[in-house]
Amino acid sequence: MKKFSPLFLGGLLFFALLQLIPLQNIHAQSSRSGVTIRVTVNGTPTDFTEGTCGFGYALFGGFPSEELCAPIAWAHDVIGQDSIVCDSIPVGSLTGKIGLVRRGGCTVAANGAFAAKSFNAQRAGALAVFVANNSSVATQTDCSIQTAGGTSSTVTVPVFFLSRQMTNFINTAITGGQTVEVCILPPTVLINSAFYPAQNVQTPASQIATDTMGFSANITNTRGVELTNVVVSAKVESAAGAELYSTSLTIPTLAADVSDSLFQLPGLFVPNLPVGDYVFHYSTTSDPDGQYSIRHDFRDGFKVTNNLFAKDDNVGTHENITALRPGTLPDAGWAVGNLYVMSSGAQDDYVVRTVEFSHAVNAGTVPINEVGADMFLFKVNDDVAADWNLFEGTDFLSPSFEWIGTGSYEAPANAANFQLQQVELIDLVNALPGVPVAAGDTYVLAAFYPDSNNVVFNTFDFDVEAAGPEGINTLSYSTQWFLGGFSSGCCAILRMYIDLATITDEHQLPEASMQVFPNPIKDVLNLGVSLDKPTDITITIAEISGRTIRIEDKQGVTNETLTYQLPQLASGTYLARLATKEGTLTKKFVVQK
Numbered sequence: 001m002k003k004f005s006p007l008f009l010g011g012l013l014f015f016a017l018l019q020l021i022p023l024q025n026i027h028a029q030s031s032r033s034g035v036t037i038r039v040t041v042n043g044t045p046t047d048f049t050e051g052t053c054g055f056g057y058a059l060f061g062g063f064p065s066e067e068l069c070a071p072i073a074w075a076h077d078v079i080g081q082d083s084i085v086c087d088s089i090p091v092g093s094l095t096g097k098i099g100l101v102r103r104g105g106c107t108v109a110a111n112g113a114f115a116a117k118s119f120n121a122q123r124a125g126a127l128a129v130f131v132a133n134n135s136s137v138a139t140q141t142d143c144s145i146q147t148a149g150g151t152s153s154t155v156t157v158p159v160f161f162l163s164r165q166m167t168n169f170i171n172t173a174i175t176g177g178q179t180v181e182v183c184i185l186p187p188t189v190l191i192n193s194a195f196y197p198a199q200n201v202q203t204p205a206s207q208i209a210t211d212t213m214g215f216s217a218n219i220t221n222t223r224g225v226e227l228t229n230v231v232v233s234a235k236v237e238s239a240a241g242a243e244l245y246s247t248s249l250t251i252p253t254l255a256a257d258v259s260d261s262l263f264q265l266p267g268l269f270v271p272n273l274p275v276g277d278y279v280f281h282y283s284t285t286s287d288p289d290g291q292y293s294i295r296h297d298f299r300d301g302f303k304v305t306n307n308l309f310a311k312d313d314n315v316g317t318h319e320n321i322t323a324l325r326p327g328t329l330p331d332a333g334w335a336v337g338n339l340y341v342m343s344s345g346a347q348d349d350y351v352v353r354t355v356e357f358s359h360a361v362n363a364g365t366v367p368i369n370e371v372g373a374d375m376f377l378f379k380v381n382d383d384v385a386a387d388w389n390l391f392e393g394t395d396f397l398s399p400s401f402e403w404i405g406t407g408s409y410e411a412p413a414n415a416a417n418f419q420l421q422q423v424e425l426i427d428l429v430n431a432l433p434g435v436p437v438a439a440g441d442t443y444v445l446a447a448f449y450p451d452s453n454n455v456v457f458n459t460f461d462f463d464v465e466a467a468g469p470e471g472i473n474t475l476s477y478s479t480q481w482f483l484g485g486f487s488s489g490c491c492a493i494l495r496m497y498i499d500l501a502t503i504t505d506e507h508q509l510p511e512a513s514m515q516v517f518p519n520p521i522k523d524v525l526n527l528g529v530s531l532d533k534p535t536d537i538t539i540t541i542a543e544i545s546g547r548t549i550r551i552e553d554k555q556g557v558t559n560e561t562l563t564y565q566l567p568q569l570a571s572g573t574y575l576a577r578l579a580t581k582e583g584t585l586t587k588k589f590v591v592q593k
Contacts, residue, residue, distance in 0.1 A: 034187035034296035035064065037160065041173040041180055049297070053165050056145035060115050060152040061129070061159035065222065067292055068127060068158070069183040072098040072170060075121050083132075085120050086113075095125030098182050100170065102134050103161075112150025118159045119152060128158040128184055132167040142168070158184055187296035189230055189284035192218040192260045194298050196280065196464045197269070199341060199473075201491070202303040202310035204498055206538060206551035208271050210343040211467075215247055215265040217282055217298075220258065223289050227254040230286040234265050239277040239301075245269040254286070273304045275550065300464050307498050307548040309340045310356075311473055311491035312461035321418065323360040323457035324486045325449075326478050333454045335396060335477040336485065337378075337446030338494040339468055344440035345553050347538040348579035349501035351434035352377060352405065352425050353547070356495040357447050358459035360417035365455040369415045372453050375423045377405035377435050377496075380442040387470050393480045401444065404428055405435030418459055420493075436501055444475065445496050458492055465490035500546040503575055507583030514578040520590035523567040527576055529560050538579040541566070544588075549574070566591070 037048045037055060048054040075094060077087040086106035089099075099121035106113040118129040131148055133140070142164040162170075173180045197213035215234035221227055229252065236245040247267040282298040301313065312321075326334050342350075355375055361368050378401035384391055391400055407423040415421070427435045437443060449456045466473050474485030474492045485492065515528040527539065534556040541550040541564060550564060569591045577586040 034190050034294070034298070035158075035160075036185045036187075036294050037166075038183040038185060039166075039170060039173075039180065040183070042178050046169065048166050052145065053143040053163055054145065055130075055163060055166060056147050056161040058114065058118070058131075058148035058150075058159035058161065060148075060150055060155050061118060062156045064128075064158050064184050064186050065224075067183060067185050067290070069181060070096060070098050070127050072100055072130070072174070072180055072182045074174070075099045075101045075124065075126070077120070085117050087120070089120050089124035091124060093124050094121055097126060098128045098130060098184075099124065099126030100130050100132055100167075102132050104134070114148040114159070114161075115150035115152035115155055118148075118155045118157070122155055122157050126157060128160075129155075130170075131159065131161045132171075133162060133164050134167070140164075160184075183292075185292050185294045186222050187284065187294045188223060188227065188286050188289060188292075189232075189254065189296060190220040190222050191232075191282055191284060191296050191298045192220055194218070194234075194280070194282045194300070196300055196302075196466055198280075198302045198466055199468050200302075200309055200311055200466055201313050201461075201464060202305050202308050202495075204307050204309065204551055205273065205275050205304050206307075206346050206540075206553050207309070207341075207343040207498075208273055208304050209345055209553065210341055211271060213269040213271065213467075215267075215269075215280075215282075216262060217265070218260050218262050219254075219284060220260055221254050221256060223256070225256050225289060227256075227289060228252065228287045230254040230284065232263055232265060233283045233285075235281040236269055236271070237279045237281050239279065244273075244278070271304075272553075274552070275304050275306055278302050278304065306550050308495060309498070310493075310495040311338050311466055312493045312495075313463060321459060321461055323418070323459045325455070325457045326476075328478070329454045330478050331451070331454070333448055333450035335376075335446050335448040336458045336492045336494065337376075337444040337475045337477070338492050339380075339442065339444055339472050339475065340496065341442045341469060342437050342439055342498075343553070345536070345555075346439045346551075347536060347553070347581060348540055348577065348584065349436065349438075350498040350548075351427075351436050351501045352445075352496045353434045353499050354497045355407065355423050355425055355445055356420050356493075356497075357409075357423070358418055358420050358493040359447075359449075360457045360459060361455065362457075366453060368417055369411045369413050371409075371411040371415065371456050372450070373409040373456070374448040374450060375405075375407035375409060375425065376403060376444075376446040376448060377425055378402060378444040378446065379404050379437075380444060384442075388472060388483055391481065392483050395480065396448070396477050398481060420495075434499065434501070437498060442469065443496075445494050446475075446477070447492075447494055448477075458494075460486065461491050461493055497548075498551075499548045500540055500542050500575075500577065503542070503544075503546045503577070503586055505584045505586050509578060509580065509583045509585040511585070513585050514576070514587065516576050516587050516589045520592040521566070522592060523565060525564045525566055525576065525589060527562045527564070527578070529557055529562060529578060531558050531580070534558050535580050535582075540575075540577040540579070542575045542577065544573050544575060546575075
């Protein structure tokens with residue numbers, strides 16, 4: 001069973017530029033609440049859901065346990081009659097209504113402007129509060145949403161943050177004198193959490209088949225009455241919404257008191273996916289109970305990359321990026337590591353030349369441009385049990401690890417908090433750049449913050465907790481290794497890129513095994529593969545240095561033309577490489593723009 005490290009107890013870094021968002025709290029409004037907001041104008045309903053072009057949630061306020069339907073009205077404060085409502089709102093002016101307030105700054109107490117506005121509206125009788133986004137900053141669009149931050153034990157009504165698009169839809173109806181009713185509809189069956197079946201948030205195309213994906217979800221009956229024909233579904237979809245895999249579980253009767261209970265869905269998905277963005281999509285349905293039966297849709301993204309392993313999606317693009325360090329700082333330093341598994345199906349040999357990580361510091365400690373860190377790549381030895389039993393508690397240079405690569409980081413002069421920083425790894429055997437990684441083996445990439453750098457925070461992405469072997473993703477080290485990492489156990493921003501080990505053909509396949517055409521190319525490369533019998537192959541497209549651009553594994557190939565869209569390549573010379581168990585064949589091609 002995964003254990004959680006005590007290291008995180010003193011670990012949160014608060015920072016000015018990004019808003020710190022705590023992990024999901026099911027006792028307050030939360031992301032993935034499953035709520036649908038139905039706006040009915042002159043009898044015609046339009047549904048809005050949480051997310052882009054819809055609405056965001058609040059870190060405070062109540063959660064609707066049943067349908068809440070009411071007319072909606074702009075709130076106006078006593079001073080200035082402004083809908084920013086920094087001042088009190090006339091008592092009773094919002095009784096029985098949903099209060100609509102404008103986003104905007106107020107000089108308020110430390111609990112935050114959003115909480116103050118919401119409390120004013122609640123005190124005026126509002127049953128719920130909608131904060132309308134009226135920001136005109138360049139980074140915001142009509143579809144932008146955000147979390148309404150702040151704290152309040154006195155705001156008990158639901159609070160949501162509306163996008164400009166949703167706000168304009170409602171306001172147009174109000175100002176046009178139309179009849180507007182709003183219903184806040186909680187899901188009939190809530191997905192409290194869903195299993196994230198991929199081992200990594202980003203996985204190279206040549207390695208993705210290592211993940212055999214199963215699906216499960218924790219669900220709650222929100223109605224408090226027995227529900228029938230409850231269906232929990234899981235899909236894998238392309239970014240465009242095309243269904244690639246589907247499974248479902250039908251629960252004939254879901255008892256009234258089922259709360260946050262685990263249900264396993266049948267079937268496994270063994271992915272063989274090209275580079276691109278994908279989505280895990282969970283949903284629930286049931287027989288209607290009452291007037292409404294609202295399904296809950298729950299989505300998480302994952303990426304198939306050319307050559308990048310990562311437990312995060314992208315630094316700074318989501319609200320759950322934060323930074324952690326041990327609560328008690330060991331004098332010698334501390335470390336954090338991510339677990340990565342190489343596919344057993346790759347036919348070529350690869351190395352790790354480049355790794356990335358992200359860190360941050362508090363003001364008054366080490367200047368961000370003076371931070372130093374050491375990078376380690378460990379191969380996990382075969383003596384580690386499948387469930388990692390007896391590993392926890394070992395030293396940094398554990399006997400269960402083979403130290404195979406290292407790199408030294410010194411911050412550049414223009415370093416800033418939360419930037420991605422790159423480090424070149426050196427092979428400990430030959431002291432040359434590039435550390436060999438073998439098919440089927442497991443590795444730990446670790447960042448060590450030594451001595452006076454022990455005050456540095458490593459950045460983490462809490463958007464999802466990737467599955468990982470035996471549920472292990474991020475490990476942490478102070479005086480010993482802990483398998484649980486920090487807090488939820490996921491996920492340190494520690495990335496590694498895999499590149500070709502060599503661009504020479506030690507055991508060369510016949511020239512006719514692969515033809516490159518046309519040559520030169522502009523955007524599209526064709527490879528004509530011709531083999532004597534069905535053969536498992538790996539195709540690698542790389543820079544002339546061996547840095548990979550595209551990797552693809554294919555099974556049972558005899559005669560086939562493979563086509564690759566490569567519009568991103570600049571003019572120059574590149575490599576196309578065919579690898580089988582019998583050998584390799586590498587050919588050059590030229591891009592002319």
